Amino acid sequence: MAKGFDGKTLFKDFSFQVEAGERVAIIGPNGIGKTTLLRTLVNELQPDAGTVKWTEAAEIGYYAQDHAHDFEDESTLFDWMGQWTQGGEQMVRGTLGRMLFSNDEILKSVKVISGGEQGRMLFGKLILQKPNVLVMDEPTNHLDMESIEALNLALENYPGTLIFVSHDREFVSSLATRIIELSPSGVIDFSGTYDDYLRSQGVSF
CATH class of the missing domain: 3.40.50.300 (P-loop containing nucleotide triphosphate hydrolases)
Structure with missing residues (x-):
């Protein structure tokens, strides 16, 4: 190659x-x-x-180095994570918790989170996609x-x-x-x- x-x-x-x-x-x-x-x-x-x-x-699950374009809509953290699973609210909350997000944080917009928080969200997505x-x-x-x-x-x-x-x-x-x-x-x-x-x-x- x-x-x-x-x-x-x-x-x-x-x-x-x-x-x-x-x-x-x-x-x-x-x-x-x-x-x-x-x-x-x-x-x-x-x-x-x-x-x-x-x-x-x-x-294959791919974690790119540049992932800002994945977080350009108005979704909350909860809604963004929810699109990757049919497992219901508890599955989404549990995944966000494993990625170190508190209950207070999951309703904020994905547009305002830091690069590190974006990374954690993508790890959560990969966990759900298995x-x-x-x-x-x-x-x-x-x-x-x-x-x-x-x-x-x-x-x-x-x-x-x-x-x-x-x-x-x-x-x-x-x-x-x-x-x-x-x-x-x-x-x-x-x-x-x-x-x-x-x-x-x-x-x-």
Whole structure:
């Protein structure tokens, strides 16, 4: 698979297969093509060469890095979350509670919430949709420590396949079972934890 923009190749001859239940962290410097790779995997972008093929059983949930456009209407938090489930009021309230929203907050407009609160709302949406594959681009951005810990716990208990981009070393270390590093010199595909990967690269910590 290959993809580039404006004459610049971001990745080429890139090939990988993900097994069910793997937790794949995609790392590398800014501008190297990590977000482009995720958007290509979820078919938001088409590769310049090659194809992306998922099994028929794959139900993909995508958490984009830029999600402000998801919150441009006049909905309350309760109504916005309610559109993703047929489970009724208790299901919606319970999901909002798990995402650290109080009963007083759930009737405010989604237009006035912060970037971190938007992120928590999207995590709640994904919980309700129950995808068996999660593709997440920098999910800890804009989150405070309490929210990161809640997300971390939820993902540790997530039974499906996880593919994510993150610069947060602790977050990657706690979750990843496989590391894919994109760099100017090419792609490294390592099976193991992030700490194992760092050791394999001669990094002491």
